[in-house]
């Protein structure tokens with residue numbers, strides 16, 4: 001299937017667990033993927049790996065919480081590749097930029113602020129840079145990554161859950177704002193996904209426990225997200241906007 005042929009798609013945090021697996025699938029479907037990633041070295045390594053397979057990929061070191069860095073990245077993409085058809089807002093403070101998994105009273109003010117800077121302001125920064133380009137093209141597809149925890153709640157890491165709930169509201173409002181320009185904005189909410197590079201026994205136990213809460217009783221992997229994300233980047237989702245798709249094997253039924 002080559003239904004993303006010719007599309008330029010930016011994936012923030014594109015060399016992380018879910019980001020790189022989704023980027024690879026979209027590149028296999030014909031897209032030129034841009035890995036806009038805080039860890040520039042890892043992004044270069046992954047882009048090289050994709051290119052060695054004959055796929056189209058570019059790495060650009062980017063900090064989504066820094067407006068200047070984001071504006072530079074989007075300008076580079078527009079200049080070098082001529083267009084921006086898709087954006088996956090995947091970067092987050094999660095495992096590669098780790099967060100504390102503690103109760104609300106134990107979270108420091110600086111970690112709360114950092115969470116909002118990356119997970120909420122980061123999404124706004126990248127959308128604000130990409131939407132004007134998409135408006136001139138009269139077409140564009142954006143998908144923001146939330147989390148099932150935003151719909152279900154969680155007894156720890158309230159800063160993360162709050163940030164991911166904000167992403168859902170942001171998605172709905174931006175979809176209303178830009179629909180007249182033929183720009184689609186959706187959200188994907190993953191369940192607990194084994195996406196860590198070297199997962200500790202504790203992390204594996206958390207991911208295995210999540211499997212028991214699902215209709216489909218197995219551990220979720222990045223590959224489970226790649227297809228739904230590619231769907232939102234392609235023509236098959238051309239009459240869907242403002243929606244949140246929960247991809248978690250049927251744990252949160254909404």
Ligand SMILES: NC(=O)c1ccc[n+]([C@@H]2O[C@H](COP(=O)([O-])OP(=O)(O)OC[C@H]3O[C@@H](n4cnc5c(N)ncnc54)[C@H](O)[C@@H]3O)[C@@H](O)[C@H]2O)c1
Nearest residue numbers: 013016017018038063064090091092095096147192193195
């Ligand atoms: N894995 C899960 O269980 C799970 C569940 C629900 C939602 N999610 C969401 O899915 C997305 C991907 O998660 P993952 O498991 O692959 O996590 P991850 O930590 O492996 O990937 C996130 C990527 O974002 C990058 N990043 C962090 N801060 C950045 C910044 N300021 N600028 C640019 N890049 C930055 C990281 O370097 C990393 O490559 C995240 O939005 C996460 O919140 C994950």
